[in-house]
Amino acid sequence: MKQTLTVNGERHEVDVAPSASLLSVLRDDLGLTGTRYGCGRGQCGACFVIAGGRVVASCLLTVDQAARQEITTVEGLANGAELSPLQRAFVEEDAMQCGYCTSGMLISATALLASDPAPDEDTIRDALAANLCRCGVYARVIRAVAKAARH
Numbered sequence: 001m002k003q004t005l006t007v008n009g010e011r012h013e014v015d016v017a018p019s020a021s022l023l024s025v026l027r028d029d030l031g032l033t034g035t036r037y038g039c040g041r042g043q044c045g046a047c048f049v050i051a052g053g054r055v056v057a058s059c060l061l062t063v064d065q066a067a068r069q070e071i072t073t074v075e076g077l078a079n080g081a082e083l084s085p086l087q088r089a090f091v092e093e094d095a096m097q098c099g100y101c102t103s104g105m106l107i108s109a110t111a112l113l114a115s116d117p118a119p120d121e122d123t124i125r126d127a128l129a130a131n132l133c134r135c136g137v138y139a140r141v142i143r144a145v146a147k148a149a150r151h
């Protein structure tokens with residue numbers, strides 16, 4: 001069944017079952033592989049995107065639900081070749097190891113800074129609480145978000 005999705009400001013028509021997960025459509029149909037598959041159960045944050053202004057697990061959102069909302073993925077954070085201030089801060093603070101969790105972290109932190117441009121450390125921790133990192137780079141991620149907030 002045809003579905004129209006708006007992702008990173010672009011409209012896409014896909015022919016998939018309405019119950020397909022947004023994550024699978026992003027990765028397999030639109031080629032937006034920055035959004036990761038981790039647990040598939042809403043418990044790791046690797047697949048987070050912004051939908052309708054909220055951070056959501058794209059593994060749990062059906063494409064039918066997503067079709068009614070503006071979707072932002074990690075590919076939509078940069079302005080062309082220019083990284084967002086938050087992405088630059090992640091690079092400068094070396095806030096990744098394997099990088100598997102990074103896109104989800106960036107999504108959560110982007111949504112946080114959009115609603116609270118000057119969060120304190122506890123607020124940053126709370127905003128990232130649903131993003132799991134097996135490499136344990138949490139301290140560097142928090143430093144990067146704080147740095148982006150300062151700038």
Ligand code: FES
Nearest residue numbers: 038039040042059
């Ligand atoms: S893959 Fe969606 S929350 Fe883990």
Ligand code: FES
Nearest residue numbers: 097101133134135
């Ligand atoms: S950097 Fe490896 S899972 Fe977070």
